[in-house]
Structure formats: C-alpha cells, structure tokens
Amino acid sequence: KNQVEQSPQSLIILEGKNCTLQCNYTVSPFSNLRWYKQDTGRGPVSLTIMTFSENTKSNGRYTATLDADTKQSSLHITASQLSDSASYICVVSPGSPTDKLIFGTGTRLQVFP
Amino acid sequence: EAQVTQNPRYLITVTGKKLTVTCSQNMNHEYMSWYRQDPGLGLRQIYYSMNVEVTDKGDVPEGYKVSRKEKRNFPLILESPSPNQTSLYFCASSFTGTETQYFGPGTRLLVL
Numbered sequence: 743k744n745q746v747e748q749s750p751q752s753l754i755i756l757e758g759k760n761c762t763l764q765c766n767y768t769v770s771p772f773s774n775l776r777w778y779k780q781d782t783g784r785g786p787v788s789l790t791i792m793t794f795s796e797n798t799k800s801n802g803r804y805t806a807t808l809d810a811d812t813k814q815s816s817l818h819i820t821a822s823q824l825s826d827s828a829s830y831i832c833v834v835s836p837g838s839p840t841d842k843l844i845f846g847t848g849t850r851l852q853v854f855p
Numbered sequence: 856e857a858q859v860t861q862n863p864r865y866l867i868t869v870t871g872k873k874l875t876v877t878c879s880q881n882m883n884h885e886y887m888s889w890y891r892q893d894p895g896l897g898l899r900q901i902y903y904s905m906n907v908e909v910t911d912k913g914d915v916p917e918g919y920k921v922s923r924k925e926k927r928n929f930p931l932i933l934e935s936p937s938p939n940q941t942s943l944y945f946c947a948s949s950f951t952g953t954e955t956q957y958f959g960p961g962t963r964l965l966v967l
Contacts, residue, residue, distance in 0.1 A: 773953050785859075785945050785958030786898070831898065835953045842913060843952070847897035 744769040746834050748846035756854055759822055763849045765815040765832035773835040777806050777817050780829045780848070789817070789830075822853045857882045859959035861946050867965045868936055876931045876962050878946030886952045887929040888913070889921065891942040892961075898945070904929055905952065936966045 746767045755761050767775070774793045778786035790799045790806040792815070798807050803820045819826055832846040859880045868874055880887065888903035890913075900913030904923040918940055920932040929948075933940060943963050947956040 776955060783943075783961065783963075785947075785960050787958070788955040791955050838953075841952075842900055842903075845898045845900075847895065 744834075744836065744844045746832055746844045746846040748830075748832050748849050750849060751847075752850040752852070754852045754854060755822055757822060757824055761819050761822060761851065763817045763819075763830050763851070765817070765846055767813050767815070767832070767834045767844065769813075769834040769836055769844050771837035772810065772813075773837050773841075775806075775808055775815050776833045776835070777804070777815075778831040778833060780831060782828070786831055819851075822851075824853050824855060827851060827853045857957070859946055859948055859957050861944075861959040861962050863962060864960060865963050867967065869967050870937055871935050874933050874936060874964075876933075876944060876946075876964070878929045878931065878959060879927050880929075880946075880948040880957070881927065882948060882950075882957065883926065884948035884950055884957075885926065886950065886954075886956075887923065887946065887948045888952075888956070889919070889929070889931045890945045890947065891915065891940075892945060893942050901931070901944075903952070936964075938966050940964065941966045 749764045776791045777789040780786040792808045794810040805818045808815045829848040831848045834844045862877045885906045889901040890898045902921040904910045946959040949956040
C-alpha cells in the first residue's frame, strides 16, 4: 500500500536552533517528492520538489534531501525563526499524472523565542 | 498576481442545505483538485480534474460533486451536507498532476 509517514508528529525548538524533519515513503513507482509549509489556517505553500535523480535541494534556510534507494527524505531547517512555526507536509507523486498524490499527515513545528 | 481563490472563506450551514464552494485559478493550469483537511488526518483528496470536462474521484469523494466546464473554475458541490463534512477545504491547481500545486486560502465549513 502506498504510504507516506512523517516524524516526529510535533516538534518544539528554540529560535536560532536547527532541526530536521523526516519523511519515509513506500510509494512505487515514484515520480517526485515535495515538501510544503502550511501556516495555521492557510493553504500549503511549496518549499521544494525533487525527482528521483535529485538528492538535495535548497530553498533559503530550508534544505531537503532524498534517498530514493531507502525511500527516505528529510527537511532541514537552519537557524530557525519564529515564522518557521507551521506544519510541514511531505507529498509523494507516483509514476503517472493520473495516480493520486500520497500525503503525509505532517509535522507540526513550533519555534519559541 | 498568480493565485487560486476560493469563496466563501467561512461557511456555517445546516444539514441538508445544498451549498457550493467556488474555486478559480488564473494561471491557465490544467490540473485542479479539492482536498479536505481534518485534525490528525492530514490532507485527503476529494476530486480532481486533469482538464476541462475531465474529473475523477480522489480518496474521499462520497457526498461531494464537482464540475469542470471551464479551465479556470472547479466548484465543489455538497448536495446534502452532513455534520461529518465539517472540515477545512482547499482547492489546488497545477499545470499537470505531477508538478507543484498551488493551494487556495481554504474554506472553513461548519455543518450543524
């Protein structure tokens, strides 16, 4: 069964610290993996998108990695800011446009001053 | 400004009263989709559309209808809403189903 699992479910860190969020998937075949940031009460916004041939992609202080062999991805946030408080959602796209996207349930990150 | 818009943003209704949530995008995207988001369950796809007049069921289509008569619009219809459809709804669009999706601001629905 195609699944995406994210860990931890929630995370609290202090401002300025780094953190890493995990995403494991069992989706096959695989087209791409995306990370979204969702502020409370708002729509998700894309952070990165990676195909199976890419193993790292950065967007400012956000760096995503992908290991297609072990089917794992991580999102690393450097020097966290209060505005990083949000839910981070991992989404995997199977092999064709007609296949349904597989969503993780997200990691809720809270950054405290 | 490139965007996905949804209306209304907030809606309180009663069981059985038909309602429509509109979604419109100005990016000439072919792919559009509706999701609902509930605590602990994440985003779940209701319906999606690959192009005009082409729609298909997502993971939780029961109780919902959609139509895609024009490329830019993809309304979500609840013919007879029930309390278990109380949720936060998002519309999204992209050029194809495999590319980055752009999400609308969400519609918070309460069915009494």
